[in-house]
Structures are given as C-alpha cells and as structure tokens.
Amino acid sequence: MAQPIVYATDSTLMGIVKQKEPTLVMVFLPTCPHCRAIEPYFREYSKQYEDSVNFVMEIS
Incomplete structure (x- = not known):
C-alpha cells in the first residue's frame, strides 16, 4: 500500500505531480486556520x- 499523501516543497512539487x-x-500553511480545518x-x-x-500536500 502506498502512502496516501505525498509531501512536497516548492522545489519538488512539479516532479511529484508528473509521476501520477x-x-x-x-x-x-500550518498557521492558516482554513488549512487546518480542511486538512x-x-x-x-x-x-x-x-x-x-x-494526493500531494505542499507545506509552505
């Protein structure tokens, strides 16, 4: 079973998106209340x- 969420940064995002x-x-953004509500x-x-x-989560 693959990991359900892949974590990315600005520099790795495009490479991850192109995989699948x-x-x-x-x-x-950890300090964003809307992000925390949707997570x-x-x-x-x-x-x-x-x-x-x-599913990719880019943490800013």
Whole structure:
C-alpha cells in the first residue's frame, strides 16, 4: 500500500505531480486556520481514493 499523501516543497512539487495523474494538491500553511480545518477531510479523501488520485500536500 502506498502512502496516501505525498509531501512536497516548492522545489519538488512539479516532479511529484508528473509521476501520477490525476493529482490533487493542497497548499498547506500550518498557521492558516482554513488549512487546518480542511486538512482532516483531505486526509480522509486520500485514504478513500489513494488508488486513483495522487494526493500531494505542499507545506509552505
């Protein structure tokens, strides 16, 4: 089983996105309240759809 979420930085994002399509990218800023509110849903969806969608979290 692959890791449901791949973590990226600005410099690694494009290389990760090109590996598998379709890809859903969440740009995450730890101090952002909206990012923190959405994160649990993003994690849940990544577990449900890991076989068909590449989930990437870019931490800014």
